[in-house]
Amino acid sequence: MFSSDLLKERIAVVTGGGSGIGYAIAKQLLNMGATVCISGRKEEKLRAAAESLAPFGEVCYCVCDIREPEQVEALADFIAQRYKRLDFLVNNAGGQFPAPAEQITPKGFHAVVNNNLNGTWNMTYTMANRFFIPQKSGSIVNIIANIYRGFPGMMHTGAARAGVDNMTKTLAVEWSRYGIRVNAVAPGIIQSTGLEQYPESIKQGIAETIPLKRLGTTEEVAYLTAFLLTPMAAYITGETIYIDGGQRLRGDMFKLN
Numbered sequence: 001m002f003s004s005d006l007l008k009e010r011i012a013v014v015t016g017g018g019s020g021i022g023y024a025i026a027k028q029l030l031n032m033g034a035t036v037c038i039s040g041r042k043e044e045k046l047r048a049a050a051e052s053l054a055p056f057g058e059v060c061y062c063v064c065d066i067r068e069p070e071q072v073e074a075l076a077d078f079i080a081q082r083y084k085r086l087d088f089l090v091n092n093a094g095g096q097f098p099a100p101a102e103q104i105t106p107k108g109f110h111a112v113v114n115n116n117l118n119g120t121w122n123m124t125y126t127m128a129n130r131f132f133i134p135q136k137s138g139s140i141v142n143i144i145a146n147i148y149r150g151f152p153g154m155m156h157t158g159a160a161r162a163g164v165d166n167m168t169k170t171l172a173v174e175w176s177r178y179g180i181r182v183n184a185v186a187p188g189i190i191q192s193t194g195l196e197q198y199p200e201s202i203k204q205g206i207a208e209t210i211p212l213k214r215l216g217t218t219e220e221v222a223y224l225t226a227f228l229l230t231p232m233a234a235y236i237t238g239e240t241i242y243i244d245g246g247q248r249l250r251g252d253m254f255k256l257n
């Protein structure tokens with residue numbers, strides 16, 4: 001299914017590809033023959049990631065804060081100069097902080113929405129106009145989160161990811177005429193670098209509340225994302241697929257006092 005030449009000559013951008021889930025996605029795409037450009041805010045982190053990914057295929061990196069439209073344009077220039085086309089965009093970059101809703105200040109709310117919703121749109125708008133629409137082909141996967149029952153403990157990101165979930169559906173319809181597919185992947189709690197930023201106290205005991213009784217792995221998210229980009233998923237668009245061990249149906253999101 002994931003043969004080593006399935007995505008040969010395909011060019012992919014993975015935002016936030018320097019760590020965690022994005023890194024695993026980049027590695028999986030390389031293993032399937034794609035050329036991958038990882039992006040993020042921190043050059044040193046990207047350089048180290050690109051070095052460790054190099055044995056798996058052709059990889060490069062470009063510093064780009066998805067919140068800054070000029071930096072996103074510069075990333076598009078970089079891809080255009082180097083590869084002249086783009087086939088896949090994985091909008092994985094994102095993040096937030098845990099806080100009860102009543103303690104999220106307007107500035108904190110804005111920071112999280114700006115990163116996860118506006119940033120995703122900056123990337124999508126630019127890459128679609130520069131590559132996918134003129135080429136009349138392209139595939140986008142948005143990494144969101146488990147927002148099925150809201151997101152108690154992280155209201156700001158729940159609202160932002162719900163925006164991306166809806167954006168996914170709308171663009172799938174509007175851009176079908178350009179041969180562009182748009183899907184989303186909604187991870188539950190994944191054992192990754194990102195999770196280290198959350199205090200042990202809110203993570204303790206959480207695995208037992210999830211139907212499959214464990215956290216997910218970055219590789220599991222990467223397999224699903226890669227599948228959605230392949231021709232095997234050619235008839236799937238506008239879909240959000242949860243990968244959460246069943247947590248959307250039963251299990252705690254956060255321990256609220």
Ligand SMILES: CCCCCCCCC/C=C/C(=O)SCCNC(=O)CCNC(=O)[C@H](O)C(C)(C)COP(=O)(O)OP(=O)(O)OC[C@H]1O[C@@H](n2cnc3c(N)ncnc32)[C@H](O)[C@@H]1OP(=O)(O)O
Pocket residue numbers: 094095096097098099105107108109111112115145188189190193194195197198202203204206252253254255
């Ligand atoms: C049950 C088990 C479940 C277990 C946990 C389950 C979670 C699993 C689901 C998700 C997992 C992941 O996403 S893992 C990936 C996680 N990685 C990350 O989140 C890292 C990236 N995060 C960030 O960069 C930041 O959080 C983010 C806010 C988005 C970036 O913001 P900026 O740099 O633009 O903003 P800053 O200048 O730092 O802050 C702007 C304002 O935001 C607020 N703010 C920022 N950080 C804050 C903080 N830690 N606590 C309070 N408030 C904060 C303040 O009001 C700040 O204003 P001032 O007070 O004036 O400064």
Ligand SMILES: NC(=O)C1=CN([C@@H]2O[C@H](COP(=O)(O)OP(=O)(O)OC[C@H]3O[C@@H](n4cnc5c(N)ncnc54)[C@H](OP(=O)(O)O)[C@@H]3O)[C@@H](O)[C@H]2O)C=CC1
Pocket residue numbers: 015016017018019020021022039040041042043045046064065066067092093094095096115119143144145146186187188189190191192193194195
């Ligand atoms: N781990 C989990 O349980 C879950 C994670 N998610 C989401 O999955 C995605 C990946 O998370 P994960 O791998 O766990 O965590 P990481 O913190 O390892 O990854 C987040 C990545 O996003 C990049 N990033 C953040 N903000 C920006 C920005 N403004 N511009 C460019 N890059 C940015 C970071 O790169 P840099 O530091 O270089 O800026 C980093 O590589 C995130 O969107 C996260 O919220 C969703 C649900 C669950």
